[in-house]
Amino acid sequence: MFWLAINSWSGGQFVQLMIIAIWPSYARLPNAVPASQGATTSDFLSFFIFWVIQLPFIFIHPSKLKLVFNIKAAVVPVVAIGTLIWAVKIAGPQAGPILRASRNRAPAGKLRFIAFCTSATAVQGTWATLSLNIGDFSRYCRSPRSNWIQIFAFPLINTTVSLCAAISATCAYAVYNEDLYQPYDILAKWNTSPGGRAAMFLGSLAWALSNVTNNITANSISAANDLCSLAPKHVNIKRGQLVAVTVGVWAFVPWKILASAENFLAFMSSYSIVLAPIAMLMVIDFYVVKKKKFNIYEMYKPFGIYRYTKGWNWRAYVALACTVAPNMPGMVHAIDPTTEIGNIKYVYMVSNLVAYAIVIPVYLLLNKIWPAPETIVDEPVHDIIDDKDEFDSHSDISPAQSGFLDEKAV
Template sequence: MPVFRRPHLKVEQRKSAFSEGNARWTNKDLDPIPRHERKWGVTSLIAYWISDAFNAATWQFASGIIAIGLTWRESLGIVALAFFLVSFVIALNGVIGVIYHAPFPVIARASWGFWGSYIAIISRAILAIFWFAIQTMNGANTVRVMLGAIWPSFLTLHNSIPLSQGIETNTMIAFFLFWIAQVPFLYMHPNNLRWLFMVKSVVVPVAWIAILGWAFGTTRGEDIFQKTSTKTIQGSEYSWAFLSSLTSVIGNYATLSVNQADFSRYSRVSVKWQLLYVPMLPIIFTFISFIGIAASSAGAIKYGTLQWDPMALIANWPSRAARFFAAFSFALAALGVNISANSLSAANDLTALFPRYVDIRRGQLLCAVLCWALVPWKILASAGSFLNFMAAYAVFLGPIAAIMVVDFYLVHHRKYNALALYQPYSIYRYTGGVNWRAVLSFVVGVAPNLPGFINSINPGIGVGVGVHPYQFGWLLGFVGTAGVYWGLSKGFPARETMVERAVLPDMVYEEGGDIEGVSVGAGSGEEEGRGEAKGEKRGVRARLERLL
């Protein structure tokens, strides 16, 4: 007869050297991934990034660039350059996850300190939760088109929701259906999610290449790209528009440049495969942007209106089957990117903030619940300034990524103590749990961008030439913060954090094993067994102390 287990408010904690007497700073999902639980191979990593790239935002990258006066060729060049630059940072931070198999919130402790890391963690959590809500609303729009293709009268369903709410009944139904479709995947372990990414990396590219075929097949290919540019700019205006567009594209994936370790920690292959991102990401993202340009331009020729929103374009198709399957590909794209870029990232951050009560599964489900509280339909309908704020938030992520890269490669020369990252009074305590060098560098890196950041939220506030640093804010923040942090770390080194050799998670697991799980020896009595167990635990702890 199965035993009923009463659910507990606190999450289950694996007994390990990393968690011993340390429930405040870790749980089973924050501990380094043991060797036998690392399931992501090269195929999984490639599928993950193909899955992440194929989404409506990538399709629309070029639209904003072309709208300000650059040509379609220049827009593709900017997309390629942006991902070439950010791919280096993604790869560098991904390597840390492959080596130490710990998530971003834990790795951040090495450079920020235990309490200081909350600056980076909370910044990332806020962004992830809000974008999860907004992406869920985007997914709802794809479901609405799918339902409209199956049941045409669904699009004209009587609306019983007040117009002031910014959403109609049919869209609310679609929102709920897309939201509920995400829940099973939110409950899955990241190791199993690789299958979702593999399926998406096959289905969505095939569908979108078919749409590209439609674009060239229904129009004359040489005429397509003449419908994209609306105005021309030159001189200094062109230079600032170029830099601003470059920053905007980088900003869309600045989050993953910070927390790539959340995913690379599951890797069972060597660090060299992280370098695959450098040639792969520019190629994939540029190709998808090209599809968006071609399809939208073909739609302008065929239907008379340039529609950068793929759902608005698909809605013009006379074939209900074509509308359904095309919209399904975008729904699958939205699902995959919402899991990979938002819910998992938010879950890792929430787990780090509340490790006693939140694990990866609970964190993802909590993110989904908060999605309703944020009423994303009202955000998209009426809060343009808020969306500008969310897009502009990348200026805070460039400095965070810079600190982590410089600290790991230049300050500590790839040598961290994995066990100390889980011990709050270890070498990474710094001053009261905060590395003042990181905090000061972060402030210096962000400060030049604040006037332009404020202007982007409220254009009514004039800042004059102060807007220009913000137009290349991610690059400025990254380079400026990197230089300041490197200088402070050399001038005022935190010598206690320097280790002669790296202490890797596998070394700790092999040395310490299951500390609290040391079994009672089979001696002549209970006291004898208890004494042997205590002696073995003391021996294990002594070996672990040598690692700290």
């Protein structure tokens, strides 16, 4: 839900730019929001408009939005590259020197290592989320092999976009002396002429479309699946998405998180201390402990072989606690730099590496000493069908509601 909220607020900023491009007076809308919120009336109104536009899409199955995804895939790279070209052009002769100067101004020695580790941890935080919920939407692929291309596509696309953003922001800083680290910050600088406003409108439209598609596929469906697992008798995919889009988007106060680049990086690094080890636990359990052999049918049985101890795999929770504990002081310091914790703050700067180094041996050791033999199967079972109707992976209902599970047992 965090990324659902962040993307929705960003989408609202793009809506604001589109409205300003048509009616410039919208930028001067009287503000009635307290300064402590870090946002204005026009910000919240635009946020609400984007939310209203986005809401109907959750009632459309992702498989029926292929045209929208294709349009987004075509126009967003054009806008990103166009923004890069614009930034280099306005920097003019300064472009080369400013890029070289930014490299020369990079910290050296210990400070460089700290800056690298902090940035790498923040970036890994975004991937930790995706690594956990990618199965929620990759299940719509035609075959399991369709996923393998993402190994190359995701790093290539994200690296390219990050490079365009870094160069654009650096060149824009040379002209405006501002840190423009968000696409809408740069697009707002195009509001200088009729042609510039037209470009601002089209660019904002492309980014807003991108935010809608990302929210529907990667964010709202993932949140909905989690809610379905918590209450399968009462929540289906659509209801879960509705809860995520209505409650989650507003509850995360994204305008506070995006108030500055420092806040954003601190938040991304903080939640990754939990998500990264969870992702690694899933990998180790699948490849090492279970050796890629699962009985899928048993996963949908409330009292099946994967129930562990009253529904809890305590080994995973112990390993997770051992991993999170060393990083907690660093997280507190990152959120409140006035809190002095000594040199342990450096552990947090490589929190993901620390997490992997702890969670892997601890989880394997616990499974060695206290194994769960009932969860180990000789051969994988993927295709057993219940006497009731087979659960459709493209359906919008939860397994319990489909009849795949025995609801009385649930």
